Amino acid sequence: MARAITNRRKTINTAVAWAIGIAIFFPILWIFILSFKTEGNAIATPLKMFFSGWTLESYGLVMERSNYFRFFMNSVILAVGSTLLGLIIAVPAAWSMAFVPSKHTKNILMWMLSTKMLPPVGVLVPLVLLFNKLGLTDTHFGLVVVLTLINLPIIVWMLYTYFKEIPGEILEAARMDGAGLKEEVLYVLTPMAIPGMASTVLLNIILAWNEAFWTLNLTTTAAAPLTQFIASYSSPEGLFYAKLSAASIMAIAPILIMGWFSQKQLVRGLTFGAVK
């Protein structure tokens, strides 16, 4: 509101908001602290634990013991692979729907969205059987394809809403200025679309990285990403707090940081453009 807010009120707002913010963030903060403790200190009473020594020991142990790096690489391959594949398929589709709309465009978009509504468990059985039969279970290729397909509607939608915001007149201006299709795409469309494509990529990497239904059910070891790695800590290893914390921090840190950077664009992607 365009008026002076009393400092007292602003201070109260600040105090309450920070208290709630820290409370919500606390579990992450907690494992962050625990990950720098020794196993012995980690299960000490909280007060004692907090003031004990800091160490990188747990990170070392996690790296050594459980092939963390392989799981991490699998996560990267699946997330990046499915996002790139999705982009290759979605960019032309979104482009044509945004710039050459036909009377079917809306129906196609809605139908694509509807495939996202299909509960994964409804097609779990056939997919597991198909994957076994085709030898795709626990392969990067199989998982990349599945993750691409489940996120494709979101990619198309996000790109569509971003492309739609590029005014048609600008592309026409380029054509009047003598640009052919190649120049139009290269000099005008791509530079204008890059911010939108970047946020699409970011959101999809986040979604693919955290996807935990198909990755848990279709992988075992060779292509298993971090979701599977963490699930393997279920018990009794989960009781080694320091190690679990270090493993968790390593699994979530990259995405947490990416998420923070892309939070503004996230809303649009997550709501299919219904809230901007």
Place this chain on the structure above:
Amino acid sequence: MATKHSRAAARLMISPAVLLLLGWMIVPLAMTLYFSFLRYNLLMPGMEEWTGLTNYEFFVTDPAFFTALLNTLLLVGGVLLITVIGGTLLALLLDQPMFGQGIVRILVIAPFFVMPTVSALVWKNMFLNPVNGLFAHIAGFMGLPAYDFLGQAPLASIIGIVAWQWLPFATLILLTAFQSLDQEQLEAAEMDGASALSRFWYIMLPHLARAITVVILIQTIFLLSIFAEILVTTNGGPGVASTNLTYLIYVQSLLQFDVGGGSAGGVIAIILANIVAIFLMRMIGKNLEA
């Protein structure tokens, strides 16, 4: 733009996406439907035979089905209640002027980016564990007996964990909606003599209605399929106390190898999800025209 040439190119460019999604939708769906009418158990290969609606009958009359259905509804309803009300209040708070708004935003949004298996495991072991969990420590500090959250109240605990993951989502979207509210409307209402409460009720809430609907519908789609959190924390137990429909189908088909029964469950899950989906599509479809 609208030349014949570009139309043909457009059709060509859109077809890979359409064909792939079509295949992805139709093939497994048809297989699920087909299997659901078969007696088909992976432990008894070669014994498949047509059984009509028997699988549905068994699945629906299984007492676990009713529990799972109820749990699914409780899980979805509970999380929605917490996240929508909490999210609205939190968004309202975050929309106020304060120091370090950006940092608070980052703190609040963080849980959404934590992968489900991590958040489930962390909550289970470090907070809810009756021996070494933080809550047990706090209880001990205050002289209270430790409470075995996952043993005594498994579903409520899972609702809590899932709500923690989704509260940021609701907050972020509702905050965005708040920020798009025209400040002059609020000032006009104030000039018209509306109190803070009536401004919230008559101006802000109607403005939020659409965002709230979107939050409810999108969360519902995801919450109906909650899986990893249950797998990691309780395995659906004790008994079936925290089994939802998704988990029940997983147990039936992949742990008990009953493909036919699992598929019948899958078809039921699809029907339930479709009911929600129809409302969601209407909402977004309207937006597409605007």
Place this chain on the structure above:
Amino acid sequence: MGRIVLNKVRKSFGEVEVIPPLDLEIEDGEFVVFVGPSGCGKSTLLRLIAGLEDVSSGAIEIDGVNATSKRPSERGLAMVFQSYALYPHMSVKKNIAFPMKMAGMPVAEQEERIAAAAKALNLTDYLHRKPGQLSGGQRQRVAIGRAIVREPQAFLFDEPLSNLDAALRVNMRLEISELHQTLKTTMVYVTHDQVEAMTMADKIVVLRAGHIEQVGSPLELYRNPRNKFVAGFIGSPKMNFIEGERAASRGAHTIGIRPEHIDLSVDPVEGAIVGKIGVSEHLGSDTFAHVHCEGIGLMNVRVSGEADIHAGDTVYLQPQEHNLHRFGEDGLAITL
């Protein structure tokens, strides 16, 4: 040079015929304005000339060459869009350079032309800014700059002033007119504002529902509108129309009289139209009176200078007989 001829040009979107077959000739160096109410097809017509839309049938000839199936970039035309359509990621300089870069012009010559255009358009200090950092008028100038550096056969303007505020609009109107006088290049200009059409055009094309209602110089249209539509559209305030006995007595279905062609008197006059003033607008140079007349309705009257008339006054109106326009039942003007 920039002579543009449209020969039986027709455009339909699916079933809907937006522009029925239409002929038009635009002479080299002419400033032609397409004017008409929104939805009359004037922008579509411009886009057909530009090549941004395909014609459904008919031919477009530019500079004596059939350009019907040529792509926009091959027609040698430059266009200024309503939204200016500047490239937001390029600096002003790069925006202006873009068409020359596309044409593969040597960099030295590009620099020269950019400098000249920037000087002419007062953009020299802004060459390194992005469009987002410019005001509306400056953006408009950049769009014009981008058009002139190519030295096109003709300029196309699609409602270029509609996003500017009133004061700026008058300024830019003058600048575009001056530009035309300097360059002497054909300009085709689309607007819904008849004042822009009257002030800028050599030739006005009045369009309604894809049809050309009349083509002519501004004063031709003002003096001799061919039908009621043109008569009502050109001139401000609008022409008054009177039906019934008064019209019949002059051998017409409807008679039209412009507000400036009515003599107003506060003293009773034999045979005059009697009315009561509703609202009077005193501008100093002119006084506009909205007069409620019995049996006729509202009449707009313009009195030169400061007139001592006020709401509620009874006044006597006398249309100047030699400035009357007569229209038949079909709306067409009756020529004597």
